[in-house]
Amino acid sequence: MGKQNRRRRTGRRAVPNPAVLLDADALADPVRIAEGVATAAAQDDAAGTRRFVDQLAGSGQLSAAVTEGVELASRRLLAHAVEHGWLPDDLHQAARRRLDTFALAYLTDLMAVHRAGLAADAVDETWRAQLDALGATVWWTGPHLPAWADRALLTADEAMTAVVRTLSLLLRLPRLAPGRTLPGAPRRGGAPTRHVDEKTLGRVRGLLAKAESTAFPEEAETLSAKAQELMTKYAIDRVLLSATAAEPDPPTARRIWLDTPYTDAKALLVDQVARANRCRAIFVADWGFVTVVGDEPDLDAVDLLATSLLVQATRTMIETAADTEESRTRAYRKAFLTAYATRIGDRLTTAAATTVAESPSPSTLLPLLATHDHRVERAFATYFPTTRTRGITLRSAEGWAAGTQAADQAHLDRA
Structure with missing residues (x-):
């Protein structure tokens, strides 16, 4: 009525x-x-x-x-x-x-x-x-x-x-997680916020630029995996150094905005990248952004990698579409991007885990990473005390298969 x-x-x-x-x-x-x-x-x-x-x-x-x-x-x-x-x-x-x-x-x-x-x-x-x-x-x-x-x-x-x-x-505008000190408020601590150094960022940006420009999905994903490896190595060095610090920088929050369409599938990709880089993410669907919680250098990594992979995933979806009527539908493209995000997330996580396992002293590093993860989880729970799991409805098996195949074709052996 x-x-x-x-x-x-x-x-x-x-x-x-x-x-x-x-x-x-x-x-x-x-x-x-x-x-x-x-x-x-x-x-x-x-x-x-x-x-x-x-x-x-x-x-x-x-x-x-x-x-x-x-x-x-x-x-x-x-x-x-x-x-x-x-x-x-x-x-x-x-x-x-x-x-x-x-x-x-x-x-x-x-x-x-x-x-x-x-x-x-x-x-x-x-x-x-x-x-x-x-x-x-x-x-x-x-x-x-x-x-x-x-x-x-x-x-x-x-x-x-x-x-x-x-x-x-x-x-x-809704209230957001407090990611930064408000202008005019007392600054936290005396030292500036730590970010990834420019030399490392330059190398990562170079790899991702090549990944975005190549016409070969396999090469693009190999370059992206190499970028993930570099960021993980940097994170390892930072975690080892911070172990001796009196008080490490607290986790903070950053928002990554998504353009329509298929924002839920794109949010999944951001979430996968966040997890591979020791961060937590939550999607605010009404406004179209993902809030990522983690240490500042890890947020830099998520921002760079997720932005590049969103470009790569969209391009791969268009270029590898089968010459069928279904491949031109919204259902196909949403399923493709969801499958691509899921599979690429698995492979980035594997690349990061392999880098940790091959570090000079994994037995020393693993407890430090566990402490780091606990700090991030605690900060995430403080920012978002109540969360709701949301599924993605898919209606194209062809799109899922194509997205998974496109991700599986990548050769992620490190250069």
Whole structure:
């Protein structure tokens, strides 16, 4: 029974969200305007929001009070998202999937304003790097709202519509696992976060670039396995060194965003790579990202390998498709990617385990790795106290067989 029919049967009438309308006094008060903007962003009432936007931009110009009120609401809601664990790249990725280019630019400017209000040494290095990668800088002088609207060639009405949509997204963002120190908060410890050294990263990136460019799946997977071997060797050296450290870096969290379609199959591939590199992963399907928990250098490895393997798996799926009607269906491609992820995960895990077994002192190393794994499991349980196992429904045996065969053709002997 539909909602309207249920209301008729029970005698209840639908009550729309109340329109956000401001009187003359409120339109001159930035604080009340900020409250109205936040309320409009929180409502699911397109018609009411339209009337509110028309009221703020009715003259075709954004008044000084409206400009100040909008910027006040924007700063508050961005700070709310930051407090909920959203990093600059996470905000960008979520907005890229749900907003237009104008709103995305507005959000980037908001992040620049947020950083500008803090001392440079009060901003986590990951925050700084991600903001720099996004080009988030304070490029304007004076009030931001009219400068941004002029730069984007937006009317006052169009600008306000984009702002409300941006703030609506910020209000709907869920709380995330706390992966980094919040900007402005006391930094953890005095030493910078440890990452994989640039020499090792350069070698791994070179192998993965070759894997992505070759037309031969067997060569691609051999190169990927070699990259896994290098990262495992680096992790072994790091674990042995950290055994003498007074307090190792705590595990943290990083998000890997996935593009549609087949996000569940792609999430499985990320999970397989995470497990091969001593990390834990969880898929947030509603937003399309995987959160990976582990030590920072291991997260670097997962990020590099998973991103490359997603490219390789998609290319292999397309290039090795049989000339059949089923091979062009969504069911086939989803089954292919799922089988590919499962088999490649097994082979990466085997490559990592072989590297550990052939290390100079595996008897010393294995207890240290077990301690490391326990720290990661404990951090994962803290971030995600309740989890739910989710299966993947497959409807193409042909796709599964083809994906498994494509993965099995790889020669993973180490070079």
